[in-house]
Amino acid sequence: MSPAFRAMDVEPRDKGILLEPFVHQVGGHSCVLRFNETTLCKPLVPREHQFYETLPAEMRKFTPQYKGVVSVSFEEDEDRNLCLIAYPLKGDHGTVDSVDNSDCEPKSKLLRWTNKKHHVLETDKTSKEWVRQHRKEEKVKSHKLEEEFEWLKKSEVLYYSVEKKGNVSSQLKHYNPWSMKCHQQQLQRMKENAKHRNQYKFILLENLTSRYEVPCVLDLKMGTRQHGDDASEEKAANQIRKCQQSTSAVIGVRVCGMQVYQAGSGQLMFMNKYHGRKLSVQGFKEALFQFFHNGRYLRRELLGPVLRKLTELKGVLERQESYRFYSSSLLIIYDGKERPEVVLDSDAEDLEDLSEESADESAGAYAYKPIGTSSVDVRMIDFAHTTCRLYGEDSVVHEGQDAGYIFGLQSLIDIVTEISEESGE
Numbered sequence: 056m057s058p059a060f061r062a063m064d065v066e067p068r069d070k071g072i073l074l075e076p077f078v079h080q081v082g083g084h085s086c087v088l089r090f091n092e093t094t095l096c097k098p099l100v101p102r103e104h105q106f107y108e109t110l111p112a113e114m115r116k117f118t119p120q121y122k123g124v125v126s127v128s129f130e131e132d133e134d135r136n137l138c139l140i141a142y143p144l145k146g147d148h149g150t151v152d153s154v155d156n157s158d159c160e161p162k163s164k165l166l167r168w169t170n171k172k173h174h175v176l177e178t179d180k181t182s183k184e185w186v187r188q189h190r191k192e193e194k195v196k197s198h199k200l201e202e203e204f205e206w207l208k209k210s211e212v213l214y215y216s217v218e219k220k221g222n223v224s225s226q227l228k229h230y231n232p233w234s235m236k237c238h239q240q241q242l243q244r245m246k247e248n249a250k251h252r253n254q255y256k257f258i259l260l261e262n263l264t265s266r267y268e269v270p271c272v273l274d275l276k277m278g279t280r281q282h283g284d285d286a287s288e289e290k291a292a293n294q295i296r297k298c299q300q301s302t303s304a305v306i307g308v309r310v311c312g313m314q315v316y317q318a319g320s321g322q323l324m325f326m327n328k329y330h331g332r333k334l335s336v337q338g339f340k341e342a343l344f345q346f347f348h349n350g351r352y353l354r355r356e357l358l359g360p361v362l363r364k365l366t367e368l369k370g371v372l373e374r375q376e377s378y379r380f381y382s383s384s385l386l387i388i389y390d391g392k393e394r395p396e397v398v399l400d401s402d403a404e405d406l407e408d409l410s411e412e413s414a415d416e417s418a419g420a421y422a423y424k425p426i427g428t429s430s431v432d433v434r435m436i437d438f439a440h441t442t443c444r445l446y447g448e449d450s451v452v453h454e455g456q457d458a459g460y461i462f463g464l465q466s467l468i469d470i471v472t473e474i475s476e477e478s479g480e
Contacts, residue, residue, distance in 0.1 A: 076238035082274035082312030086241030099256040106438040122259035211330030267390040274312040279459035283440030307463030316391030319350025364433040381440040
């Protein structure tokens, strides 16, 4: 654990920022929150915090930018709705102030706060009947949350039709079921611990989706092993079982979540981790194809950049000594907003760029060609179980490369290459 972390002390200030759900979270169980347009925050895990503070320079382009630490507390509005508020840390004057808050408003402008929180106490001013009713309502809310989560697990792949004429990105905020569920669960956990604790440390990270109007996000769980060295026997056995029953054991990678906007059909598609675990290797390949398909044609212009970045990342990780990225994910992100296109006439010179196979496709599957280049991002995230020899407190020190993660990267490269070749790239 870094000295800087041990020295941190929390001191809330008047300048608090209301945290909102991050609507593009498609996987993971840790709640990710929106600090502002370009910055996210998530609960601080000492091991992950240490990873970001000691990150090898050549890995920085493949991870979100680390921006510091804030204190987060939950507070109630006058309707007893719980909200999460971020404050600077004591002695860390630059943490929040150095982050661009131009698109944020202080909590005082967003919500009206009571001077006194509504604690459920059986005092002279609070009747026992009201207390019983309040507790009953809380139990109902908790039960409803569990029911919704069970429904979400059963609804592993969801499709929503959106209004093409409207703002697709604003509609997306109302549809993503996974991000909202993570947010609700975080609030519930903090509320249950209210008697013991009301302040938590969160780390600030770059919002990788901020430069995309309609982000399409693929969350891939990487490696053949997911449990950390400090996992209990029960936890390790559970993670081993999940790997053995999914594509993790066969190709070193499995789908953990997906969000795709298919401009051609006007649909948003969400796939969660429960479906990802059930996929065969062929099913994984089909899911990858679906991720790069916009409802009318394959976004082939994205495949080359993805392959180049995956290959570069593989080279970087092959040079990292003793690192193990257990339970880490890899994000692939691109913009699903429909780009300007040209219709390729059968007599045009543009057809020379297409293979015979693609030119003969029925229904005009390859009859459109985007103008300009498209950007795509490839980043590693989630390092709560990462270890290396630099972490002096770890009882286990590994030698050499993270072979399981690298194996998964190579499998991913091979499958994207197959999709590219089969589509006539």
